[in-house]
Amino acid sequence: MNTIPIEYYLLISAFMFSVGVTGVLIRRNAIVVFMCIELMLNSANLALVTFSSFLGDPAGQVFVFFVMTVAAAEAAVGLAIIIAIFRNKLTVNIDEINIFKW
Amino acid sequence: MIELIYLTILLPLLGFVINGFFGKKIGNEKVIGLIGSSTVGISFVISLLALIETINLPVEQRTNVVELFTWMSVGSLNISFSYLVDQLSLVMALIVTGVGFLIHVYSIGYMHGDKGFYRFFAYMNLFIFAMMNLVLGDNFVVLFLGWEGVGLCSYLLIGYYYDQKFEKGTVAQAAKKAFIVNRIGDFGFLLGMFLIFETFNSLNFLEVFSQAKHLTGAETTFGFIALFLFIGATGKSAQIPLFVWLPDAMAGPTPVSALIHAATMVTAGVYMVARASIIFASAPVILAVVAVIGLFTAVFAATIGLVQTDIKKVLAYSTVSQLGYMFLAAGVGAFSAAIFHVMTHAFFKALLFLGAGSVIHSMHHQQDIMHYGGLKKYMPVTFLTFIIAAFAISGFPGLSGFFSKDEILWFSYANGNFVYWLLGALTAVLTAFYMFRLVSLTFFGEERFSHEKYHPHESPKVMTVPLIILAVLSVIGGWIGIPEVFSGEHGNVFHNWLAPIFLDAELKLAYYGAHSHTEELILMAISVSAALLSMYGAFKIYTQRREIAEKFALKFKKAYKVLLNKYYVDELYEAAVIQPIQKSSEKFLWKIADNKLIDGVVNGTAVVITSFSSVIKKMQTGVAQFYALIMMAGIAAILFWIILSL
């Protein structure tokens, strides 16, 4: 067995996911938060491709295809929302956009 | 007719519903009165037919149960609305419906013009319904239902003139007093019922009594049961210590006093003791207590009645005293004598009250006998019937009261002891005295009222006819209970009729000792002559030489005052019982237990929830990152759980 064991790929995926979570929780700039979300999505993609490759099942990579589609759509719409908010509040600081406060 | 006995109960209920809900619309007094009286009258006829049917049955078959439907069936507790038709319950049913019917008819005249006419008849019918449940029920629960029901109707009827004043308080207060004092007794009754169920696992009369017959060695249990039941009886039948409500109950209309507080409701206690005779017979100590309390009450109330000036008050204390006689009889094991006195007392006491009502009615509701005098020429029928009743209650030979009272006195000597007889005879003397004091001051002597204010007249026929019927009954009613000394062996019809009911109790009590007929005649002669002397003395004093009475009162001023104030019993209760309870309730139960504890718990629960939520609501920050943090925490928790299950 001279190939890289599957655990290492999954470990990289887990690490990227955690870093993405950290970024979502820590950063104040809304756009940077979005980018961290993309990072999390990519970590999921990596895990999917890993399994697909090791199991020889293309279904995993088809799923990655769809994930990318959805991520693209979500990024577009999310950024449009941020632009709309920026027009009204002139800020992309999450701490100042808290109209759901009780 | 025995199978249709439940009609005697349902018809008055129907009368209550019709008069109560539609009476105001009907409006016509004659119709309302007709409905009210006829339901009771038909019940009387049905009871009479049931009696005739029972007479024609052989003795062993005279106990019949008519079941209507099951009320509740839980575990071993099976209670149904079923009615027992036997010798004892038939006697009581006839008394209730018979005298009740006469009083209903009388009330049509007495309550004429009163704006609550329909309400009166509705309540009276409801009372008959409850009383019939009481006397006909075949288990303790139906009896208790009737017991409570008559207490309720007593309250409703005493408080009939609900917006008027009465002595130092209001009519409403008098009604409340009656109800509350009754309830104290009822508490005892309930405890007795619980004990009965625990001991015999049933509340049905026939089952309980057949078990009690064979149960030996459970002296204390029987003692407690009998004691609790008797406490209930003292409440309902106005014995010491719970008699204080009966004089106040005179705040109600006079027919109410006649029906409820003379003839029927107050005798419920005696009926109950007689019905449960086997239980009382198994607890000889408590039976002795019953006799002593009955005797003591008889003397006590008779002394108070000597000096009262309100005509109804005299009769009220007389009732308490006569009830004491009934319990004395039961206490010495002469249960059928007690029931016999119930019957005769119903006749003459109802007559006395109705006659008093006739007088009150014609004297524009003046009740003070000091304002009467010489009324016999204005109200001849009332006078005649009243004096017949007075003779009856005083034990004039040949009238009904003579036979029943004498039987009681004889058994209090034969089964009891000489002291019982002596005090009983003393009470008879006092009874004769105050009754004839009443008669003399009311109907004889000079008129102590002015004719501009009062126009005494005879009452209408609808009131006098019941008086006449009751007078006839007071005369001949005792003839079915003529004692053996006159009527020979097994000549006492009434006693023989009821004997099978009390057989088990009498066997357990096992009264031995033959007393001769001579003893009986001697004692009878003594008590009768004493009573006659007392009658004559009272008559002479109060018609001609009242100064004697007044001098006597001045000489024993202190004693007179004590008697006039009824031995200050009400004041004693007020100070010893009512005030402490009221104060402690106010200071402790209200301010501390209710305000602080209970409100504290309830409000505290709300405060806890509010403070808890005020902490939790801080989670709604509106900041998305915070929510994301919580989500991640949840994911960490789920992963932890997955790790645990690996």
Added chain:
Amino acid sequence: MILEYILFAILGSVAVISSIAMVTRPSPVMSAIFLVLNFFALAGLYLLLNAQFIAVVQVIVYAGAIMVLFLFVLMLLNTDSEHAILKEKRNLKFIGIFIAVLVFVQIGYIVFYSAPSDSVTKEIAESINAGKIETIGTELYTTYVLPFLASGFLLLAATIGAIVLAMKKFE
């Protein structure tokens, strides 16, 4: 074989380091650049896994389209750098870091505990076959044709939504 290990080591560390760098840069543009670097590293990793199609699509779509979009928006909004990331709301942020680390440790533990290496062996031929564009295309147009069409609608909706949301009202 050795080459595989070396490549994996380099690409893996680039991916890891660039992700950390992305999260910690105060300037959003620097974060975007590092994210692009991360995507390239990921594409390399995909190639190592014989996922040819996905690797190419990753570069084209993610690095080429989405990140360009991000950079455009950043340029438009002209935001300031975020100074002193950990200055405000310290406690919450530390809790957040802690939870993220905790999640990583948990997932790592689960991965190593379940030891998929024992049950999953990589058949090279199958692996290559799975990554071929023919295979993926066949799957897309046969088994998963409905989601494929649905994603088309999704993209249409997203396009319209983005335009509507970001549009300036015509007076």
